[in-house]
Amino acid sequence: MLTQEIALTATPTQTATLSALMTEPEATVSDAPLYTPEAAGLLLALLLLSPKEPKEPRGK
Amino acid sequence: MSSHSAFAAASDALAACVLGALDGTGGAVQLARYVDDASDTLAALAAVRVLGADTFSPHLLLEGPLPAQDAAVVAKAFDAFPASGASEEAVVARRDHATAVLFARLSGEDTLRVAEPAPVDDAGPAGPAGWAGWCVRMAQLAPLATLVLDGPVHEAARDGALQLCRGVSRSILRRDFPTAVRLVRWLAWLHHEGVGLPLDPGLVAEHVLLVGGAGPRTALDLAIARHLLERRPGKGVKAAHA
Secondary structure: OHHHHOOOOOOHHHHHHHHHHHOOOOOOOOOOOOOOHHHHHHHHHHHHHOOOOOOOOOOO | OOHHHHHHHHHHHHHHHHHHHHOOOOOOOOHHHHHHHOOOHHHHHHHHHHHHHHHHHHHHHOOOOOOHHHHHHHHHHHHHOOOOOOHHHHHHHHHHHHHHHHHHHHHOOOOOOOOOOOOOOOOOOOOOOHHHHHHHHHHHOHHHOOOOEEOHHHHHHHHOHHHHHHHHHHHHHOOOHHHHHHHHHHHHHHHHHOOOOOOOHHHHHHHHHHHHOOOHHHHHHHHHHHHHHHOOOOOOOOOEEO
């Protein structure tokens, strides 16, 4: 069997890589939605600048 | 390809094998064949070390035998990457020790010679890092959340059930699903031990399965958690110190 014939030894860098893979930290940048107060002003501006609602057709 | 990405890819491939064995879609894990067939043998051996105790999860949860040639591969992985004894790598040392304990149990021979790690920073959730930092460390120790193993880390988990639930909620809110799934494993283990939890582990497991089960290693963690949840609490094999 191949795995018994070849003696493999990792370099210190590879061992450090292994340790890093075994101790994965939590994600540093979170993807959570954040409260942004400026967005409220933007939404208000869009609301004010938006065209008027179409009226119900009268008659008929 | 850097060694980091090669090792990570090999770990993902092995995790997919173990996952197949665990959910019954891929037949038994054949570690010897996996390492023989790999183009980069060192990366394959690194994958065995990275998954560590999780490599044995089909044998533990489904109670299958560990063939001699697979046991030889695990010993080979420990030869290629000597077990760390440095105190700053307490997490790695704990994981290696857990692998060695399960290996000794399944193969019947204690040949890995991994020293029991010194209880350096088992400060529990009240330690200097606070519950959030403690939960990150517990997430790194998630492979210990399985049957058979019991030790100081498990004792800390029993004491910190509330903090672990907080940690799960925090990770889900941060959308850090790999960490959340690792902590769900601890909740599943606590549930299996019969510890009362303020958070329903079944619902959390289902939620993270729906929103963020990316990657074979995360999928494997989730599969192990679900196996633990489905087992009747208290039923299981005798515990060993790890």
